[in-house]
């Protein structure tokens with residue numbers, strides 16, 4: 186397989202907080218992921234915004250850009266996630282039983298069992314605008330506002346973005362006209378800040394019909410309206426909010442298909458695209474987690490269908506019962522009720538067998554991301570046994586079984602845990618079998 190042909194469990198389109206959070210959870214749950222981002226970098230919409238994140242729990246005063254860097258670094262070091270930057274989906278089609286196939290704008294092909302679309306929002310525009318430059322949208326304005334020459338500034342809109350920018354720009358010395366078709370919809374703490382601005386810096390036009398025309402040239406803007414006639418401005422921003430960017434969803438749904446998510450076809454949406462009541466970094470991350478869990482459930486359901494198909498062909502020589510075994514894994518763990526067991530870890534030995542059910546004798550390819558990686562199984566056993574002190578070997582065996590049963594494709598688990606040095610003359614072990622054998 187060349188690097189231009191990827192086969193993964195899940196393709197995630199859009200690497201904002203929602204897409205990255207979904208990709209992270211999926212890879213932690215053992216799925217292979219392709220993360221496709223049309224910008225040249227992860228978290229592109231956040232990575233040069235310098236807004237302090239008092240809103241994000243645990244990150245007071247961290248800037249949006251710093252958060253974006255931390256999230257990107259986490260994704261880049263996460264095993265099991267392949268990242269395609271500067272690419273988007275050019276063609277998509279679904280072929281059962283394999284799932285989805287994509288061709289990206291660089292010619293890469295991606296096969297995936299399920300797809301998450303997390304393409305966020307796109308700014309609503311003003312139809313009657315023409316000329317050599319376009320008005321700022323919210324994102325451009327926040328990025329550039331600190332460096333703009335002071336002048337006459339027209340802000341169209343009445344939501345949080347419009348009012349926050351009006352306050353910022355007036356404080357920076359601009360003469361701001363805030364023009365809203367309806368009454369202001371911004372949060373009251375923002376509206377209150379308008380009262381503190383010098384009158385000469387702020388002109389409010391509230392509940393007024395929008396201008397007829399905005400025309401730009403290299404020197405600035407001519408704005409025409411019935412109520413105010415022809416006016417000149419140095420800068421204009423259109424802050425009409427955003428709408429879900431459904432372009433990739435439309436592509437997946439096909440020209441005649443429904444535009445919403447198609448869970449029955451393995452298509453899920455996450456983040457701002459899903460129409461969050463309050464779109465922000467925190468809700469996007471939470472949404473990524475929920476979507477990853479939905480995808481996990483969906484893939485496991487699909488896998489059961491595959492197994493049923495394979496099961497009906499059990500007499501065919503093409504498949505066999507597969508078991509993954511780890512034997513003699515030794516390390517120290519905090520387990521036991523005796524005083525010396527509470528004080529210090531003791532050596533234990535773990536054997537584990539994982540029933541992977543019927544599997545083709547010839548795997549569909551030779552790719553580690555399509556099988557259960559035994560390095561991950563080994564690490565999970567160590568992590569579960571060393572996370573904290575437990576009293577009973579039975580509890581430890583139960584924890585390990587429960588965790589291993591969550592891994593994709595695992596039907597049954599057998600675990601044996603031995604206390605190697607509990608007595609001078611013998612070892613003591615607990616065996617536990619769970620799930621299907």
Ligand SMILES: Cc1cc2nc3c(=O)[nH]c(=O)nc-3n(C[C@H](O)[C@H](O)[C@H](O)COP(=O)(O)OP(=O)(O)OC[C@H]3O[C@@H](n4cnc5c(N)ncnc54)[C@H](O)[C@@H]3O)c2cc1C
Pocket residue numbers: 198199200201202203204221222223224227228229230231234236237238240249272273274303304305306323324327430432433455456457458464465466467469
């Ligand atoms: C100016 C501005 C300031 C903001 N400030 C804050 C703030 O201070 N705090 C806060 O919590 N929230 C803030 N937000 C909101 C926050 O940025 C979003 O709610 C959050 O980023 C949503 O995450 P998401 O992953 O759903 O979408 P996005 O972050 O929008 O990510 C979507 C990703 O998909 C990519 N994409 C789009 N189309 C395609 C395609 N066809 N193929 C591949 N990739 C594609 C985009 O390039 C982008 O990287 C702000 C938003 C804006 C616009």
